[in-house]
Structures are given as C-alpha cells and as structure tokens.
Amino acid sequence: MGRLKELRKYVDEELNKIEDPDKRTSAIAHLYGVSLSATILAKKRGMDEELSAMAAMLHDLHAYKSGSYYDHAHLGAELARSILEELNITTKEETDIICEAIYHHDDKLVVDSPMDELLKDGDVIDHCLKDSSKPVKEKEQKRYDSICKELGIN
Ligand SMILES: [Fe+2]
Numbered sequence: 001m002g003r004l005k006e007l008r009k010y011v012d013e014e015l016n017k018i019e020d021p022d023k024r025t026s027a028i029a030h031l032y033g034v035s036l037s038a039t040i041l042a043k044k045r046g047m048d049e050e051l052s053a054m055a056a057m058l059h060d061l062h063a064y065k066s067g068s069y070y071d072h073a074h075l076g077a078e079l080a081r082s083i084l085e086e087l088n089i090t091t092k093e094e095t096d097i098i099c100e101a102i103y104h105h106d107d108k109l110v111v112d113s114p115m116d117e118l119l120k121d122g123d124v125i126d127h128c129l130k131d132s133s134k135p136v137k138e139k140e141q142k143r144y145d146s147i148c149k150e151l152g153i154n
C-alpha cells in the first residue's frame with residue numbers, strides 16, 4: 001500500500017468515529033477536497049504532490065477529533081507529528097515539512113514557506129469553491145484572487 005493510501009486509511013478510521021453524520025460528511029469532504037486542491041497546486045508549482053496531499057489529509061484532524069477549532073493549527077501540527085511517527089511513513093525531514101505547513105495553515109494573511117503557502121491555498125480553494133454560489137469570505141478574498149490568477153480562472 002502506498003503511504004498516502006495508508007495515511008488515508010488511518011484518517012478515515014478517525015473520521016468515521018464522528019457521530020454526527022453531517023459533521024462527519026463535511027469533515028471527510030473538506031480533508032479530501034483540500035487534498036485534491038493541494039495536489040493540483042503542487043503539480044502547478046512543481047512541488048511534492050504526495051507530501052502536499054498528506055499535509056492536507058491531516059490539517060484539520062485535531063479540530064474534527066476534539067470538536068473545537070481552538071488553536072487547532074498548532075495542536076493539529078502536534079497531532080500530525082504523533083500520527084506520522086506512529087505510522088512511520090515519512091522521514092524526519094518530511095514530517096517537519098508537513099507539520100510546519102499544518103502549524104501555519106490558519107495564518108492566511110501572512111506569507112510563509114512554499115509548502116505552508118500551498119496548504120493555505122488548498123484550504124482556501126476548498127472553502128471558496130465547494131459552493132461557488134456563496135460569497136468569498138473577506139479574509140480569504142485576496143488569497144483567492146491570487147490563486148485564480150495563478151490558475152488562469154475567473
Ligand atoms: Fe484549519
């Protein structure tokens with residue numbers, strides 16, 4: 001089994017523990033949605049597609065497991081590290097890259113490393129395009145505009 005598949009199997013099992021069916025569906029849709037967006041961006045930017053997808057699969061898991069978004073990016077980075085160490089599917093350097101991206105993913109108004117930015121942008125694509133009839137949130141507008149420009153879409 002490939003390591004992305006192995007990670008997804010782990011994440012699926014965690015998400016399947018969410019009792020509320022609506023919350024469970026939206027959690028699954030978001031993690032897989034950001035994972036796809038991140039992969040597209042990684043292809044476009046010449047970055048590692050697998051690590052991008054892995055970071056996306058883990059990025060909000062702490063919020064879904066705890067039911068709270070309080071400090072979820074920083075706590076989520078710690079959770080991601082413990083999962084990746086348990087599964088033993090990444091090198092120390094890869095684990096650091098994934099966890100740093102998760103740590104910074106909620107800092108949408110500042111610019112961090114290329115992988116951090118890729119995860120933020122993947123998150124914004126899912127937020128803005130899962131229902132394109134809804135207005136883009138003000139705090140995500142600038143980032144969304146620049147992603148559309150990069151991808152050549154309006
Ligand atoms: Fe988040």
Ligand SMILES: [Fe+2]
Binds near residue numbers: 030034059060123
């Ligand atoms: Fe997210």
